[in-house]
Amino acid sequence: xxxxxxxxxxxxxxxxxxxxxxxxxxxxxxxxxxxxxxxxxxxxxxxxxxxxxxxxxxxxxxxxxxxxxxxxxxxxxxxxxxxxxxxxxxxxxxxxxxxxxxxxxxxxxxxxxxxxxxxxxxxxxxxxxxxxxxxxxxxxxxxxxxxxxxxxxxxxxxxxxxxxxxxxxxxxxxxxxxxxxxxxxxxxxxxxxxxxxxxxxxxxxxxxxxxxxxxxxxxxxxxxxxxxxxxxxxxxxxxxxxxxxxxxxxxxxxxxxx
Amino acid sequence: xxxxxxxxxxxxxxxxxxxxxxxxxxxxxxxxxxxxxxxxxxxxxxxxxxxxxxxxxxxxxxxxxxxxxxxxxxxxxxxxxxxxxxxxxxxxxxxxxxxxxxxxxxxxxxxxxxxxxxxxxxxxxxxxxxxxxxxxxxxxxxxxxxxxxxxxxxxxxxxxxxxxxxxxxxxxxxxxxxxxxxxxxxxxxxxxxxxxxxxxxxxxxxxxxxxxxxxxxx
Numbered sequence: 519x520x521x522x523x524x525x526x527x528x529x530x531x532x533x534x535x536x537x538x539x540x541x542x543x544x545x546x547x548x549x550x551x552x553x554x555x556x557x558x559x560x561x562x563x564x565x566x567x568x569x570x571x572x573x574x575x576x577x578x579x580x581x582x583x584x585x586x587x588x589x590x591x592x593x594x595x596x597x598x599x600x601x602x603x604x605x606x607x608x609x610x611x612x613x614x615x616x617x618x619x620x621x622x623x624x625x626x627x628x629x630x631x632x633x634x635x636x637x638x639x640x641x642x643x644x645x646x647x648x649x650x651x652x653x654x655x656x657x658x659x660x661x662x663x664x665x666x667x668x669x670x671x672x673x674x675x676x677x678x679x680x681x682x683x684x685x686x687x688x689x690x691x692x693x694x695x696x697x698x699x700x701x702x703x704x705x706x707x708x709x710x711x712x713x714x715x716x717x718x719x720x721x722x723x724x725x726x727x728x729x730x731x732x733x734x735x736x737x738x739x740x741x742x743x744x745x746x747x748x749x750x751x752x753x754x755x756x757x758x759x760x761x762x763x764x765x766x767x768x769x770x771x772x773x774x775x776x
Numbered sequence: 777x778x779x780x781x782x783x784x785x786x787x788x789x790x791x792x793x794x795x796x797x798x799x800x801x802x803x804x805x806x807x808x809x810x811x812x813x814x815x816x817x818x819x820x821x822x823x824x825x826x827x828x829x830x831x832x833x834x835x836x837x838x839x840x841x842x843x844x845x846x847x848x849x850x851x852x853x854x855x856x857x858x859x860x861x862x863x864x865x866x867x868x869x870x871x872x873x874x875x876x877x878x879x880x881x882x883x884x885x886x887x888x889x890x891x892x893x894x895x896x897x898x899x900x901x902x903x904x905x906x907x908x909x910x911x912x913x914x915x916x917x918x919x920x921x922x923x924x925x926x927x928x929x930x931x932x933x934x935x936x937x938x939x940x941x942x943x944x945x946x947x948x949x950x951x952x953x954x955x956x957x958x959x960x961x962x963x964x965x966x967x968x969x970x971x972x973x974x975x976x977x978x979x980x981x982x983x984x985x986x987x988x989x990x991x992x993x994x
Contacts, residue, residue, distance in 0.1 A: 542864055543890035588890050626887060633875070633939065634867035637930060641861060644931030646847035647832065649839050651791040 544592030545627040547574060552624070559624055562617055564603060568596040595620070697729050702737035706747060710762045718758035779806055783814035793837025793928060811838075835927035835934070862902075869895045870904065870926070874938060878909045878919030896920065904929060 541547045551570050552559055575589040602616035615621075709716050718738065722731045738760055741747035748761040786794065786802045800806040815831050815838055822830050832841045842850060862870070869892055872884050885892045899905045899920075908921035927934065 542868060543888055545889035592889065623887070623889070627889065630868055630871050630887060633871035634864070636939065637867045637871055637874075638861075640930040640932065640937075641867075643844060644929065645861075646844040647841040647931070648847075648850050649791060649841050650788075 542631075544571075544589045545624060546631070547571065547589070548592070549624055549628055549631075559621055562621070564596060564600045564617065568593065568600060571596060695729075695733075697727070697733045699733055699737050699740065702730075702734045703741055706734070706737055706741060706760060710747065710760065715759050715761045718760060721760070779803070779810045780814040780817050782806065783811055784818055787831060787838055787840045790839070793834045793839040795836040795838070799838070832931065833933045834931060835924040837924075837928070863895075863898075865890075865892070865895045866898055869899060870922070873899075873905055873920050874922050874926070874935060877921035878911075879921075880911050880913075880917040880919050882917065884920075 541550065548567070548571065551557075551567055551574075552562065557563065557567075571589075572593055575586070575593065599616045599620060706716075706721065709721065718734070721734050721738075725731070738747060738749060738758075742749050746763045748763065750759045750761060751757070782803050783799055783806070786799050796808040796811045799811050800808070815833075819830050821827075828846050829840050829842045831838050865888075868888055869884060872887050873879055876883070876887075881892060881896060884896070896905070900907075903925045904922065905920045905926065906923045907918045909919040911917040911919050922935070926932075930937075932938070
C-alpha cells in the first residue's frame with residue numbers, strides 16, 4: 519500500500535486524506551480503511567468507519583457521478599448497518615450480526631483482489647515467453663511496375679547476338695583389349711588337337727599378364743558352351759582341366775569354321 | 777520418422793497452440809498418449825541440451841515457446857505489438873468469472889461493488905470470456921465463463937492452475953451449486969453469443985416431442 523492515507527497526529531481517526539480515484543470501488547476503499555487501521559474485519563467499528571468513508575468520498579460527487587453512486591450506496595448501507603446495530607435485537611436472531619453480510623463481501627472481495635494480482639503476475643510471466651511469429655517477417659521491397667521500353671526488333675536483335683553454346687563434344691574412350699579371346703580359343707583348341715586334356719595353369723603359364731589368364735578362362739568357358747571343350751575340376755581351387763569336346767572326333771563336323 | 781519427431785515438426789511449424797487432436801492429424805499412428813509422451817521426451821531433450829525454448833501446455837494446446845529467461849533479449853525487438861496488459865478492473869472481473877462461472881453481470885457487480893458492463897464488454901472483445909449459458913432468473917440474464925483464450929493469455933494449463941478452492945474459503949463457499957449450473961439452459965444461437973455448453977441444442981425432434989425446455993418455463 520502506498521501512502522494514500524496520511525494520519526493526523528492529533529486525531530487519528532477522522533483525518534484520513536484519501537485519493538478516491540485510486541480505488542476500484544467502495545469495497546476496495548473499505549478494505550483499505552480497515553487494513554490501514556489494523557481493524558479486525560469481524561469487529562468493524564461501523565460508526566467510525568462510516569465517518570471515515572463519508573469523509574473520503576466527499577470530494578467525488580461532482581467530479582465523477584458514475585462512480586459516486588456506488589460509493590454513496592455503500593455509505594447508505596453502512597449507515598443502515600449502524601442503525602440495525604442500535605436497534606434492540608429480536609430474541610433468536612441474536613447471533614446474526616448486521617455486519618455479517620458486509621464482512622462476507624469484504625472477505626470475498628479481498629480474495630478476488632488477491633486472485634487478480636495473481637492473474638496479473640501470471641500474465642506478466644506469460645508475456646515473457648514468445649512463440650513463433652514474434653518477429654515480423656522483413657517486408658519485401660515492393661515490386662515496381664516498369665514499362666518495357668524495348669521493341670520486338672531490339673529483342674530479336676539481342677537474341678541474334680547471343681552465340682549459341684558450343685556443342686559439347688563427348689569423347690568416349692574405348693579401351694582395346696590387348697588380348698583377343700579368339701587367340702585364346704585357338705590356343706585351347708590347337709592344344710587339345712594334340713593332347714586329350716590340358717591343365718589350365720599350363721595354358722596360362724607362358725604369359726605374364728593377368729589379362730591372359732582371364733581371357734583364357736573366358737575362352738575356355740565359351741568353348742564349353744559350344745560343347746567343343748569340357749571342364750573338370752576335382753574340388754574348389756584345385757587344378758582345372760580342359761578336355762577335348764564331348765565327342766572329340768565329331769567336333770570337326772560340328773563346326774565348319776575351324 | 778518416429779512419433780516424437782513428427783510431433784516436434786508439427787509444433788515447430790505452428791504459430792499457435794495445437795491440441796493433441798490437431799497434432800494427431802499429422803499421422804495415423806499418433807494418439808493422445810503418444811503425443812504426451814513425445815512432448816515430455818522433447819522437453820527433457822531440450823532442457824538437457826539447454827535449448828532456448830520448450831513446449832508449454834496452454835489450455836489444452838501445446839506450443840513451442842522461448843524460455844522466460846530470454847525475454848530481455850527478445851523484448852528489444854518491437855516489431856510486433858505485444859498483447860496489452862489487462863487493467864485492474866478487468867483482472868478483478870476475470871478473477872470472479874474464473875471462480876464463479878457461469879456467472880451473470882449482476883452477481884459480478886455485487887461482488888465487486890461497482891458496475892461492470894464496460895469491463896465485461898472489453899473482456900468479450902478481447903475474446904477472454906464467452907457467454908456460456910443463460911440464467912433462470914428474471915430476463916434470463918447472460919452467464920459468462922472463461923475460455924481457451926483465457927488460459928492461453930495467462931499461460932495456464934487449466935483452471936486448476938489458479939489457487940485451489942481450499943485456499944479461498946469464501947469465494948467458493950457459495951459457489952453456485954452444480955445442480956443449478958446444469959439447470960441453466962444453453963443459449964440459443966443468438967448473434968454474439970458463442971454457446972459452449974455441453975448440452976446439445978434442442979433439435980426439431982425435441983421440439984416435437986415437447987421435451988425441450990419451455991422458454992416461458994418460469
